[in-house]
Amino acid sequence: MFEAKFVSLGSYFRREEEGMGEMDFDDVVRRRRSIRRYRREPVPEDVVWRLLHNAHRAPTAGNKQPQEFVVVRDEGLKRRLAVAANDQSFVAEAPLVVVVCADAGRSAARYGRRGYEFYSVIDASCVCMILLLSVANEGLGACFVGAFDDAQVSRVLGLPEGVRPIGIFPIGYPAEEPVKRPHIPLEKVVHMDGW
Numbered sequence: 001m002f003e004a005k006f007v008s009l010g011s012y013f014r015r016e017e018e019g020m021g022e023m024d025f026d027d028v029v030r031r032r033r034s035i036r037r038y039r040r041e042p043v044p045e046d047v048v049w050r051l052l053h054n055a056h057r058a059p060t061a062g063n064k065q066p067q068e069f070v071v072v073r074d075e076g077l078k079r080r081l082a083v084a085a086n087d088q089s090f091v092a093e094a095p096l097v098v099v100v101c102a103d104a105g106r107s108a109a110r111y112g113r114r115g116y117e118f119y120s121v122i123d124a125s126c127v128c129m130i131l132l133l134s135v136a137n138e139g140l141g142a143c144f145v146g147a148f149d150d151a152q153v154s155r156v157l158g159l160p161e162g163v164r165p166i167g168i169f170p171i172g173y174p175a176e177e178p179v180k181r182p183h184i185p186l187e188k189v190v191h192m193d194g195w
């Protein structure tokens, strides 16, 4: 599974040349929700590529880019991922699941233990956030699923040694409109000096 590669980038670049897809950034941030119910229609391949292309642009420590993307559409694999994610069945109900992984060795090559344990995870998390915002920008829905058994996910996907799953993202057109989850008031978490 891990070796499987997409080969067609054509439609992604066509869209970029046409200048399509711009949307107000604040709206995208405000509108994003964790979506756990999906319509059945598939996510078109050019859209999948835009999501991946954006996520791949994330900043990474030393530009080491430890991210790896595993794109899953096979029903059997999705079901096994759902089981590995503590039986969160909605994972298998999305037409598309992207698993963001970190090849910690790429970060460790430059930064040693801190790269392996810390930067690789932070880097992959930056990738995850861009993926989520890009999903919202496309009118799609996704949920960051972080509750899973690492070893089980690695086995299901055939991840090589040193490649660690960071987030499982079921993605599809939303079949629910959740209300915004409450946030701690900003003034309680912002600590400013005297300006």
Ligand SMILES: Cc1cc2nc3c(=O)[nH]c(=O)nc-3n(C[C@H](O)[C@H](O)[C@H](O)COP(=O)(O)O)c2cc1C
Binding pocket: 032, 033, 034, 035, 036, 088, 143, 144, 145, 146, 147, 148, 178, 181
């Ligand atoms: C690191 C991380 C792990 C998460 N793991 C799960 C998960 O395993 N299952 C799930 O349903 N939601 C999971 N979530 C989604 C959160 O529950 C959700 O983001 C939070 O409740 C805020 O809601 P919102 O995303 O709609 O703003 C996770 C989110 C993050 C950032």
